[in-house]
Amino acid sequence: MSSLLDFLTLENQLCFAIYETNSQFTKLYSNVLHPFGITYPQYLVLLALWERNGMTVKELGERLKLGTGTLTPMIKRMETNGWVRKERAANDERKVCIFLEAKALDEKHAITEVIAKEVLACNIELAEYEALLQQLKALQGKLSTGL
């Protein structure tokens, strides 16, 4: 990109590059996760819960930056499929805590293994991976000022 005149071409839009890459990750991960019967967003929920089991819907929403309009029906599907269980907090009946079911704990290794294998197959250098991660976090910080 040589000047701001090129700003409006699709090819030079950072937002579009992110949009496209996100689609690619979604498709790649969906393929791998399909045999397990989970979707890519559901896998992100599992990742969050594997790290900290028993989070409330609100905490999960803060972690994944998702609202209840997305999470409530998604958790219901994961509940139906035996991945998680809902439990009302005893001290505050408004809160609903989400706990992993045995299935989610048992499948953890198998799932992370196929995901890791798939990512490794893409031959992404560790340095490249980390650099991108750092830059994305820097970008996230800057974008958040506009919200």
Place this chain on the structure above:
Amino acid sequence: MSSLLDFLTLENQLCFAIYETNSQFTKLYSNVLHPFGITYPQYLVLLALWERNGMTVKELGERLKLGTGTLTPMIKRMETNGWVRKERAANDERKVCIFLEAKALDEKHAITEVIAKEVLACNIELAEYEALLQQLKALQGKLSTGL
């Protein structure tokens, strides 16, 4: 990230960083575009058509990596709102070409201006912007091998 042992934490997932950043862009752009009565994906369609007017649904889908299941209803909404017009190709009645309506041409400057202003307000360095764009394209190439 020090080793592959950290691979499964949400914080170190490149896919999640991309997922989050995409959400941020979506929200930021949606706020700005809302007064014009278009959504962020619809803005991407306009960007593509401003570059090359009269593309078929298939071409638009290839450009934006979207299928007809997404595009057909979206174009219908944009048609209803007066942004585009559909026209069957004379030489091949299967093809449907999408043309910008006057509204889309008239609003082009106003829309790109507010978007540019919003992005500039985030204080993203040009070098940072270009580096990220390059790295994302490199990543896209590697991810595409897995699809």
Place this chain on the structure above:
DNA sequence: CTCAATTAAATCGTGTACGATTTAATTGTA
């Protein structure tokens, strides 16, 4: 103690997004 403000989920309506199927037009080959 009480009742208005706050908080946590659930619900609702709209708009993507995708895989699979269907419909209709065109093409290639016998």
Place this chain on the structure above:
DNA sequence: TACAATTAAATCGTACACGATTTAATTGAG
């Protein structure tokens, strides 16, 4: 020229994603 294969859109069913509203439980000021 037939007519089966191919191609382009549309359609369908499921699953996010979000803003706005609603419901129910808790908190807090008077």
